[in-house]
Amino acid sequence: MTAVTWWGHSTVWLEDSGTTLLTDPVLTDRVAHLRRMTGPTPALTGAPDAVLLSHLHADHFHVASLRKLGGSPLLIVPRGAAAFVARCLGSEAVSRTVELAPGEETTVNSVRVRAVPARHDGGRGPWSRERAIAIGFVVEGASRTWYAGDTGLFDEMSDLAPLDLALIPVGGWGPTLGSHGHLDAEAGAEALRRAKAAWAVPVHYGTLWPMGLARVRSHMFRDPGENFARRAERAAPDSRVRVLTPGETLTIGPAA
Numbered sequence: 001m002t003a004v005t006w007w008g009h010s011t012v013w014l015e016d017s018g019t020t021l022l023t024d025p026v027l028t029d030r031v032a033h034l035r036r037m038t039g040p041t042p043a044l045t046g047a048p049d050a051v052l053l054s055h056l057h058a059d060h061f062h063v064a065s066l067r068k069l070g071g072s073p074l075l076i077v078p079r080g081a082a083a084f085v086a087r088c089l090g091s092e093a094v095s096r097t098v099e100l101a102p103g104e105e106t107t108v109n110s111v112r113v114r115a116v117p118a119r120h121d122g123g124r125g126p127w128s129r130e131r132a133i134a135i136g137f138v139v140e141g142a143s144r145t146w147y148a149g150d151t152g153l154f155d156e157m158s159d160l161a162p163l164d165l166a167l168i169p170v171g172g173w174g175p176t177l178g179s180h181g182h183l184d185a186e187a188g189a190e191a192l193r194r195a196k197a198a199w200a201v202p203v204h205y206g207t208l209w210p211m212g213l214a215r216v217r218s219h220m221f222r223d224p225g226e227n228f229a230r231r232a233e234r235a236a237p238d239s240r241v242r243v244l245t246p247g248e249t250l251t252i253g254p255a256a
Contacts, residue, residue, distance in 0.1 A: 039246025
């Protein structure tokens with residue numbers, strides 16, 4: 001049995017085979033100029049066994065949120081990101097950091113975590129020298145779950161199939177965010193078609209938006225999840241899509 005709770009943007013609490021994983025945590029109501037516009041501030045039930053960090057962008061590798069986590073979770077990061085961990089979180093965090101490149105894997109308890117490609121800029125930002133690759137993850141336990149991170153379409157998506165669950169980004173955080181290195185609802189449906197997942201949950205939309213722009217192209221904030229579900233009916237009719245609200249859980253397996 002696998003359970004996934006979406007806490008908005010790309011923050012997902014994944015439980016599989018007694019192991020808990022947290023993806024790209026944003027646990028605050030603000031990231032730089034972005035404000036949480038809907039849903040509760042994430043209320044985690046404890047410390048995860050591991051945190052999966054897909055790339056260095058601040059809305060995915062959010063240092064303040066990582067500092068809020070309890071316990072000593074493993075940090076699974078893209079190849080090249082350990083130096084940034086050292087500078088921002090210190091030597092203790094580095095001691096529990098695992099760097100992965102696509103094709104490499106590690107084990108968390110009985111669950112295997114494998115890095116897979118992502119088509120996205122992996123740097124911290126346009127004014128930063130911090131660089132690392134961008135990756136996604138396939139988690140293999142009771143289910144095979146793909147967390148795409150942040151990505152555009154790439155040919156190797158078909159190599160991920162078949163999957164039990166796909167966590168697919170279908171939007172962004174601003175009205176001017178371009179499609180390069182990102183998926184919208186239409187491209188997300190194509191990603192689902194290629195990856196052949198039995199279930200899909202749309203993420204990376206409807207949470208963060210630039211302050212002062214709440215009414216600017218608000219459909220780009222509000223609608224991507226439902227648009228993705230409609231397009232997936234045509235592009236990937238054998239898949240089932242569940243559009244979650246922040247804090248809501250989907251369980252797949254015998255109790256789904």
